Amino acid sequence: MTKRYLVRRAGQAIVVLVLIACINFLVLNLAPGDLVDVLAGESGVGDLAYLQALREQYGLDQPLYVQLVKYLLNLVQLNLGYSFRFNLPVRDLILMRLPATLLLMFTSLGIAFLGGVAFGVAAARAPRSIRDSVISTLAMLAYSTPLFWAGLMLIILFSVKIELLPSGGMQTINGPNDPYSVVVDIARHLVLPSLTLALFYMATYTRLMRASMLDTYSMDFVRTAKAKGLTPLGIAYRHVVPNSILPLISLFGVQLGSVLGGAVVVEVVFGWPGLGTLAFDALFQRDINLLMGILFLSSVLVIVVNFAIDLLYGWLDPRIEVEA
């Protein structure tokens, strides 16, 4: 890993980030109406002078390119701006919701990954058997079920009928404060949302793992292993899985970036206080500063994760060279 390579990647990352910020800004400002319109409509403000004063205060009356340059300059100093709707700095708002999102993200992708590998291996070890058909069908069902429906059905089953788990939110309010209770409480609230989100991603991992393994099974070294007399289970987990897992790792990296904002549906259904609902609301409230902040964070995450996955590739598979 040469320094030149790292510098090159860093340079690319910065250019991409600036481009993304500019494009986001321009696209978000294309729609008619702005933050003051939303505030005025909701709060019933009836005075043009007041609205004009608000626009001046928020800097919305200046020409677009001036606003863009100001935003980029702030970004360089890691100042994400101020959300006038919430009356809080954007950075604080994001940091408030980030832990909840990260928790949901890693839990659901973790379940999806492990489950996907397990089911994929099970399916690929006996291709075109009943086991394979059942797993493939279930995967297709999980993939095509709408997330909000799956979420609501799980709530009805586990909260209303069985009364085992809470129906939404992240924590019990006014509950006991000791660390153990808090952890258990959050875990109880986390089960249903992460399961709902995981179902969808697990389906993709299952199918991908299965296809990748079937591909690897046809290779010569597997035939050699069988000839040597290794057990089928041994062949599967010691030879085939390690060689088939690379596509999943790259998919994992891609999905890590998309789940940050893409978990909106699950967050809305379960009232999970994450960044997805924040971004969704910010869009309709025309809170451009907040939305740009979240999008910026998302792009940073995607870039960092992509880089990490590239490095991981090189580490896992010696045949792959990271540098050109």
Next chain:
Amino acid sequence: MEISCRDRLKLLGGVAALTGLHATGVRPALDVIGSAFAQDTKKNALRVAIVPEPPSLNAAFNSAIMVQQISTKMMDGLLAYDKTFEPMPSLATEWKVADDGLSISFKLRPDVKWHDGAAFTSADVKYTFEEVLRKHHPRGRATFANVTAVEAPDPLTAIIRFSTPSPYVMAALSASESPILPKHLYEGSDPPANKLGNAPIGTGPYKFVEWRRGSYITLARNTDYWIKGKPEVESLVVRFIPDSGARAVAFETGELDVGGTDPVALADLERIKSLPHLAVTTDGYAMCGAMYYFEFNMRDPQFSDLRVRQAVAHAINRDFVAKNVWFGYGSAATGPISQKLVKFYNPDVPKYPFDTKKAESLLDAAGYPRKAGGVRFRITHDPSTYSEQYRRFAEYFKQAMRVIGIDVDIQNTDAATFQRRIWTDNVYQTASYGIFNTPDPTIGVQRMYWSKNIRKGIPYSNGSGYSSPEMDALLEAGQNEIGAVKRRDIFNKMQILAMTDLSIIPIINVDYTTVYNTRVKGFTEDLEGVFGTYANISLA
């Protein structure tokens, strides 16, 4: 040390498995099944749903309904109102309107403390009306425009002085409309930017404790409240649940006690009503006078002929809309003032019964015969975005107009675009939206019909461009008339004129619904329902 490929993967796998096991929550959840686990502390905590999450908590600066629902628990107004809209004492114990209508004097309640322990005095009233409500409240700027000064001759007397008689002010003194702010905490600051907006200090029955954004707000009982022994509830928890299905579930499982302004989809209410521990009520919204209006852009030559507007009115079956779009939680409107505003509602106005044949003959007479394809002309319709019912109405409207030969193009947008199109750019042809009459038509109805309120950029102003000298004269007379009988007479005439000129076709008197758990007592006695202070609530 050389680590082989295989071992690297094992390492990775082991780490992943370990985090996975801990992160799935399976192990802790299993632990919990066996043991007794404390549920949401139900004892003496009232769990409320407010939709959507308010942007701030002080109704003095933002009159959106979700802000009003939380602000009134912490901040009181000078007056409250009973079921016939007559004023009741709150922070003011006595009041007198002068005979010339140019002042109102209030005797204030003694021994009232702010949540931080300071004493409530007339200085707070003076500061609130002069520096806050008159300058920064969205409606207050118009409502209190005639206030010249507020005198505070002694700590328990406040006198509001007017430049001209303003009888509607007496209806605008509730906690939801005009909360009183603490002068000692606001003085010298810029009131709207003051951080207290997110953590209010008031005189109300509940004190602010915490606001976890995106999750909940907690309030605690004010032990020094000016009604001894109230409130009986120890804490109030406001939960934010964005999905209406999830809210319905939360009511069913007993995780929510009260929710207002249609917390559950109307289609779901029959099922909710049938559950023994839940109840649905339409009480508590009389002060709002919620209406659903259909509006023409009067600048558009297509609608300059009155017969065209009358034809559209005859072709909308308002009873059908009330029954099928609002599921019966509303009634057909006959005029611009809500039937609930019993002091002003006039039933004797020109009527437009559902009659498609009459509509078609009116259109023919106006010079719009059916052309190719059976279509007379094409128009667009912009429904408001704040409720699913509005979108359903737009779909019904399209079908209803098809019957009489008008082709409608529905413009589905979001809130900001809707406001731009209707009130800033005026680029719409027809629009429909929900709006509150408030208890006095000068505050809530005049704004749609007054030619001086045609102001670009202000939502819920006179967006249609309707301008009639006769209407202006009536509205302005009603503004300043202090005799109650004469004033009612003026507004009777106003309603007749509004339904003759038909710039707006009122569609529905909307009945908002509140869903509550039957263990909540004392809720239905308050005129203001979810907008009330909840001082008298107790839990069975």
